[in-house]
Amino acid sequence: MHIDMDCFFVSVGLRKHPDLRGQPVAITHARSGVIAADPSKQAIRDQEFALYEERLPGGSSSRISDIKQKSDGLASMSEIASCSYEARQYGIKNGMFLGQAVKLCPNLKTLPYDFEGYKEVSTILYKTVASYTLDIEAVSCDEMYVDVKDILRDTGLTVEQWGFHIRKEIMDITGCPCSTGFGANRLQARLATKKAKPAGQYYLKPEDVALYMAEIPLGELPGVGRATVTKLTRLGFNTCGELLEGGSVKVLQAELGLKLGERIWEQAQGIDSKSLDFNHERKSVSTEVNYGIRFKTKEECYTFLESMSKEVFTRLSEINMRAKGLTLKLLIRAEGAPVETAKFLGHGVCDSITKSSTSNIIYSKAEIIFKEVKGIYDKLNIPFAELRGIGIQLTKLEKISEMNKALNDFLKRGTTKQVKKASYDSKCDNNIVINKAAGQTQGKKDPNGNIKNINTKTLQSFWKTSSDDCSQWKHNQNEHLRNGIAIDVFNELPPTIRSEIMKEYHIDVRSVTNISAASKTVKPPSTLEKIERPNTPFVEQSWENIKESVKSWIKTENQPSEVDVDILADYLRNLALNRQIEILFTCCKFFYRKFSILNCKWHKVYITLIDAVQQGMLTNYGKMLYIDQATFSCCKNK
DNA sequence: ATCCTCCCCTAC
DNA sequence: TAAGGTAGGGGAGGAT
Incomplete structure (x- = not known):
């Protein structure tokens, strides 16, 4: 399953502005699409545009046409981070400048960013999915891949039923819609999500893959961006179908390189052998500022480098790692580019330089990072006034447990x-x-x-x-x-x-x-040893057996009987007393999964069971097990 | 032959 | 006014 929030920033923003629901909405920094007329801006914009065009021949990026179209000097160059589906009907797209968007849709409403809100919704999203399975690969704050094989097997739900359930739950708790795609591999699931949007779901079944893929434009394949599309178009290929018809791996590899060529060839057939990565480890930590860089003195420049060194070190420490590699990245005003950019304090047209440190240093302190960064910068001999962007990246990371x-x-x-x-x-x-x-x-x-x-x-x-x-x-x-x-x-x-x-x-x-x-x-549930303490009727049973008993209990009983609940509660309490935390965790997840889809009486059983777990935990550890499950909407009092 | 550095490309 | 930043894959070509 691939799951993705619909126009995430807008959806979060609308929670606090319900009056704007159903209207064309965009998230921007700026409030209005029109700025004060300033004739001097005109020349700068023309100059910058000419330079961009010279550097990107044929590459008609939306940004360039934006600058061109807004050369009246009145249009806002504030970027649209996210826009609602209503706004998209006017041709507005993410990344477009506000000025141009307002021309397409004079009625466009803007909302400011709400970073706290994104964090909150993102956290709930991940916690909700994680309450069913931990087989999750995070893509971003609003998007992930999930292996739902076990969920479907354990619950007996169909793909469609499960999709409906999880989307509804996310919608109910966050107030934000999402879409889900299902398929046999990550590529199929991801492309299915595209079709599912907005607020829908789609299962790309194996037998439909060939027909489905044939119509997919190559640019929609993950990993195929602007540059690759340009190359593919030159070869005469626009869709996956055309590519399979007239192309070959060899041709692709010759044009795009071995890896990318092979990957696109496979993707075009719906093949994607990359498995989900449930345990990703960071490979680098970096911090970059490419806005508002206009140093007046060398000291100012050094001070900034120093504070960036501190920032990137803080980020490294927070994930409990240390680094052995460092790269400094600089954006430098391009020759012929205007000193004052078309966009206020933007970086304008730049050359980019990256320089790695080759010494064998361990970056265990901010001062060490700064010393190295300063050294590299000094050696590069670039006037501070020409700087437009700065980045520090730490690599070769190692975990500190x-x-x-x-x-x-x-x-x-x-x-x-x-x-x-x-x-x-x-x-x-x-x-x-x-x-x-x-x-x-x-x-x-x-x-x-x-x-x-x-x-x-x-x-x-x-x-x-x-x-x-x-x-x-x-x-x-x-x-x-x-x-x-x-x-x-x-x-x-x-x-x-x-x-x-x-x-x-x-x-x-x-x-x-x-x-x-x-x-x-502790081993996986299928091979669990017997529970030790001889105290309950469950005592000689394996977790696997208990799981089955609980399943049939739920199926056969209309109402949970108190005796049964007590027995189960005893079992859990004893798990805690025996320090079988891992089994406990699995149990709790299982019970939540089973009981959450039943009625309120069963929800109360769940709550009773968790209480028993916590009693045991408190007795043995003096702490509670943190079980993070959404509360049941039907029994809010608890 | 393999590693390293710089750079480009891409996702979100 | 207006306000990307962060991370990863991988290729070219020099360094080892």
């Missing part, structure tokens, strides 16, 4: 030289110890296949969150990481270091061992 951090801090304090000596080998400095441990973490990543912390990562990639409602959720996910994964690393450490750390941090030896044992023995 929680336990490694603790270990690092601990070793840095230098409590005992012996501890250092006892580490892996005499040549190791602190950093190398950390490295080895990190490698182990990654190698053992997610051994159970049960709990993937995709959602933490997903959200962290898009929103820096610290104080909002999902911070607790993230916190708990991290806690799981410590219990389930980092403990593995801990156990690999030499005994001397282990005992030192435990003393230092007052870690209860027994609890560490228990948690570790639990996390190691």
